[in-house]
Amino acid sequence: DVKVTQSSRYLVKRTGEKVFLECVQDMDHENMFWYRQDPGLGLRLIYFSYDVKMKEKGDIPEGYSVSREKKERFSLILESASTNQTSMYLCASSLRGTTGNIQYFGAGTRLSVL
Amino acid sequence: RKEVEQDPGPFNVPEGATVAFNCTYSNSASQSFFWYRQDCRKEPKLLMSVYSSGNEDGRFTAQLNRASQYISLLIRDSKLSDSATYLCVVIIYNQGGKLIFGQGTELSVKP
Numbered sequence: 001d002v003k004v005t006q007s008s009r010y011l012v013k014r015t016g017e018k019v020f021l022e023c024v025q026d027m028d029h030e031n032m033f034w035y036r037q038d039p040g041l042g043l044r045l046i047y048f049s050y051d052v053k054m055k056e057k058g059d060i061p062e063g064y065s066v067s068r069e070k071k072e073r074f075s076l077i078l079e080s081a082s083t084n085q086t087s088m089y090l091c092a093s094s095l096r097g098t099t100g101n102i103q104y105f106g107a108g109t110r111l112s113v114l
Numbered sequence: 115r116k117e118v119e120q121d122p123g124p125f126n127v128p129e130g131a132t133v134a135f136n137c138t139y140s141n142s143a144s145q146s147f148f149w150y151r152q153d154c155r156k157e158p159k160l161l162m163s164v165y166s167s168g169n170e171d172g173r174f175t176a177q178l179n180r181a182s183q184y185i186s187l188l189i190r191d192s193k194l195s196d197s198a199t200y201l202c203v204v205i206i207y208n209q210g211g212k213l214i215f216g217q218g219t220e221l222s223v224k225p
Binding site for chain 2: 102
């Protein structure tokens with residue numbers, strides 16, 4: 001059974017804190033993604049990675065960075081958390097290929113920045 | 115204009131009803147299409163792919179109209195367990211195969 005695991009389901013942080021969201025997949029997938037999901041806006045792509053040490057900006061990368069040191073792990077970093085980064089964060093992975101990719105999602109991390 | 119647009123709903127229907135969702139996309143280079151389902155406070159999961167010729171999976175039928183740039187999802191004989199948000203997803207060839215998600219259509223099936 002495919003599995004994408006996000007380290008926390010719920011997280012509360014203060015403005016200005018550095019926040020790490022971790023994602024691990026056990027399917028040997030090449031591609032990994034970070035999205036945020038907000039009411040009325042749907043899922044928006046923050047960053048993605050096609051391979052170890054590779055990263056590409058998505059549609060809303062500002063205020064975020066990522067790290068992919070190992071194939072199975074993709075970390076999202078909020079360098080200095082702000083209240084407008086309160087959101088549901090979803091990690092996903094998929095096999096290599098540019099078309100017809102099916103993405104498998106983690107359960108999500110609901111982050112509140114106070 | 116959003117790249118993928120859906121009616122957010124909510125659609126409130128009785129059990130046994132037939133309900134249809136539409137989704138429009140703006141980029142004619144769009145190549146692959148899917149419907150994902152997301153239960154409340156859960157992650158999205160693939161419901162079905164959408165093929166050019168249309169395809170059916172039990173009570174679910176998906177159709178694609180490339181000329182008008184929309185896809186549809188039809189649910190027949192709806193069940194309480196169909197209550198969820200349905201996400202329209204498009205892969206755009208000239209954007210490196212990124213998935214573009216619609217904001218989702220909420221369905222609530224009542225007894």
